[in-house]
Every structure is written in structure tokens, then in C-alpha cells.
Amino acid sequence: MWRRVASVSHLFSHSKSTKFNQGASTFKIWETFTSESEIPTPSKGSPFITFVLGGPGSGKGTQCAKIVEAFGFTHVSAGDLLRREIASGSAYGSVILSTIREGKIVPSQVTVELIQKEMESNDNYKFLIDGFPRSEENRKAFEQTIGAEPDVVLFFDCPEQEMVKRVLNRNQGRVDDNIDTIKKRLEIFDELNWPVINYYSQRGKLHKINAVGTVDEIFEKVRPIFAPLRYILLFCYPVCSICCH
Numbered sequence: 001m002w003r004r005v006a007s008v009s010h011l012f013s014h015s016k017s018t019k020f021n022q023g024a025s026t027f028k029i030w031e032t033f034t035s036e037s038e039i040p041t042p043s044k045g046s047p048f049i050t051f052v053l054g055g056p057g058s059g060k061g062t063q064c065a066k067i068v069e070a071f072g073f074t075h076v077s078a079g080d081l082l083r084r085e086i087a088s089g090s091a092y093g094s095v096i097l098s099t100i101r102e103g104k105i106v107p108s109q110v111t112v113e114l115i116q117k118e119m120e121s122n123d124n125y126k127f128l129i130d131g132f133p134r135s136e137e138n139r140k141a142f143e144q145t146i147g148a149e150p151d152v153v154l155f156f157d158c159p160e161q162e163m164v165k166r167v168l169n170r171n172q173g174r175v176d177d178n179i180d181t182i183k184k185r186l187e188i189f190d191e192l193n194w195p196v197i198n199y200y201s202q203r204g205k206l207h208k209i210n211a212v213g214t215v216d217e218i219f220e221k222v223r224p225i226f227a228p229l230r231y232i233l234l235f236c237y238p239v240c241s242i243c244c245h
């Protein structure tokens with residue numbers, strides 16, 4: 001591994017860089033490791049971002065844990081950040097709680113700020129952003145605030161009946177895991193999430209995954225999306241301390 005990193009050191013420029021500003025040199029290393037044209041090109045000046053979309057109970061969090069284990073991403077769950085904010089007793093807490101109880105979407109500014117803080121406080125450069133964007137408003141707020149686009153977008157496609165069954169069996173004490181809130185969440189998902197899914201589909205970034213089957217069966221559909229990226233993910237995110245400064 002050390003030799004492999006050293007062997008590409010000549011590809012890096014020595015201009016001053018910031019945390020999320022390694023794109024130019026990253027692009028060169030990318031070209032070194034792969035010539036497969038369907039592999040997405042990392043955005044210049046950005047970390048490697050994967051958005052993870054899907055209805056409530058489609059298995060986003062479960063698959064994120066598998067992706068983290070296999071490919072070393074940092075998992076940022078928008079829902080978990082919002083629940084953490086409630087638990088912290090912050091000023092926004094009660095508004096967030098009632099929004100989640102009603103199955104509605106928290107104002108984008110709040111969610112994006114939490115995501116931004118989480119990304120900036122993490123040394124990793126590859127993120128799975130789970131349950132985000134939930135709406136076009138979420139998507140635009142992220143682009144404007146973070147100044148980055150996702151490299152990959154996963155969409156776990158699951159029939160409603162299966163999602164309801166999974167959520168009602170989840171048993172994690174979530175205030176929104178009840179039949180009334182689930183119905184509302186499914187309505188909101190139908191209304192607000194499809195425009196986001198269509199947006200990324202049109203840009204060729206969307207990977208639609210049939211989310212019916214065992215956890216391992218579904219992960220075997222996810223693995224090939226990241227497998228061709230393993231070198232770039234391993235060596236360039238985080239940017240190595242040997243040659244990337």
C-alpha cells in the first residue's frame with residue numbers, strides 16, 4: 001500500500017490545498033487507477049459524496065453500515081443528526097421533534113447546517129449521506145451551502161407494503177415508527193422525493209437498487225457500484241499524508 005501511494009506521488013501538484021480542495025490532483029490519480037468510462041469523475045474541490053435515497057424502511061441505514069464496512073465511508077444519517085439535535089436540547093429541538101412526529105420535512109437550512117458540521121469535523125473525505133436530499137429544496141440548499149454535488153446517488157426501491165412491515169418491526173423506539181406517521185412519510189416521499197430521484201437520474205448519477213431480498217442479497221447489488229472505485233476511495237479519500245499536501 002505504501003509503495004502504491006508513493007508511486008503516484010509525482011502526479012500531485014504542490015499548490016496550497018484546503019480540506020475540500022483536492023480535486024485537481026485527485027482527478028489525476030483517478031485516471032491512473034482506472035480507464036472505465038462509466039465510472040463517475042470526482043468533482044473538483046470536493047469530498048467523495050454518495051447520497052442514499054429511498055422510502056422509510058427501505059433499508060438505507062442497514063446498507064450504509066455494510067458500505068462503511070466494505071469501503072470505508074463515513075455514514076452521515078440526516079435523520080440521526082436531527083434526532084441527536086433533539087436529544088441535545090438545542091433551540092431547534094422541539095420544532096424538529098414535532099416535524100418528525102408528523103412525518104414532515106425539517107427546513108433545509110437546519111438539516112444542511114448539521115450535515116455540514118458533521119462533514120467538516122470528520123477527517124474522512126468520503127461520505128454516505130443517508131436520507132438526504134428528501135426534497136428539491138434540500139438538494140438546492142446542499143449545493144448552495146456545501147458547494148458540492150454527489151458523485152454517486154443510490155436509490156433503494158422497495159414496495160410500500162414491505163417498507164411498512166419493516167418499519168413496524170424495527171423496534172428502536174422511534175417516535176415516527178407508527179402506522180399514522182408512516183402513512184404520512186410515504187405520502188411526503190411520493191410528493192417530494194421523486195423530483196430528486198428524477199433529477200439525478202437525468203444526470204446519470206442514479207443507481208436504482210431493488211431493495212427486496214435479504215440484507216446480503218441487496219448488498220451484492222450495491223458492491224459492484226463501489227468496487228471499481230476501491231483504489232480511489234482507499235488512496236485519495238482521505239488524501240494521504242505522504243504526497244497530497
Ligand SMILES: Nc1ncnc2c1ncn2[C@@H]1O[C@H](COP(=O)(O)OP(=O)(O)OP(=O)(O)O)[C@@H](O)[C@H]1O
Binds near residue numbers: 060166211
Ligand atoms: N433486506 C431486508 N430485509 C428485511 N428487513 C430489513 C432489510 N433491510 C433492513 N431491514 C430491517 O428493516 C428495518 C428498517 O431498515 P433501515 O432502518 O435500514 O431502513 P431506513 O431506510 O434507514 O429507514 P428510515 O428511512 O425510516 O430511517 C430495520 O429494522 C432493519 O433491520
Ligand SMILES: Nc1ccn([C@@H]2O[C@H](COP(=O)(O)O)[C@@H](O)[C@H]2O)c(=O)n1
Binds near residue numbers: 080
Ligand atoms: N433530509 C431529511 C431527513 C430526515 N428528516 C426528518 O427525519 C425523519 C427521520 O428520517 P430518517 O432518514 O431517519 O427516516 C424524517 O421522516 C423527517 O421528518 C428531514 O426532515 N429531512
Ligand SMILES: [Mg+2]
Binds near residue numbers: 060061077079131
Ligand atoms: Mg434510516
